[in-house]
Amino acid sequence: MDKIRIAIVVSEFNKEITYRMSDLAKENIYKQNNVTLTYLCYVPGCYDMPLIISELLKRRNVDAVITLGAIIKGETKHDELIANSVAKSFIDLSLKYRKPVILGISGPDMTLQQARDRVEIISSRTVVAAVSMTRRLKKLRTQGSGLSTSSKVIV
Secondary structure, eight states: OOOEEEEEEEESTTHHHHHHHHHHHHHHHHHSTTEEEEEEEEESSGGGHHHHHHHHHTSTTOSEEEEEEEOOOOSSSHHHHHHHHHHHHHHHHHHHHTSOEEEEEEOSSOOHHHHHHTHHHHHHHHHHHHHHHHHHHHHHHHSOOOOOSSOOOOO
């Protein structure tokens, strides 16, 4: 099976949370067979991720990008604006480059404690999603487009 090459983009904002997420995601990647971390990039905040992600997705040695961040609720709805904008841009980039961009950002409308409580689950789920989606895409792309009367299930 082909090696899966993953990049991680981490927000420095709320770094007490996001750096722990990054450490756990790296541990999960290193436990996987045929999976490697090719890039680990830090950006000031979640809003700054799309540009770096775009550059990573252009590279042949990146099959998927994991994003890690924590958008904490403040006194305004700024958290909702950031979360919605970022999530939409991740979808657009994934479709443009035909590679998974995995949403590993907690929030919006989340307290600091809620973000802390979700560090482990988000970190592990992002790695599982990146590996799973990459494998499924590779399998789908190698099966060809031959017509048949039976359905094919890609797992």
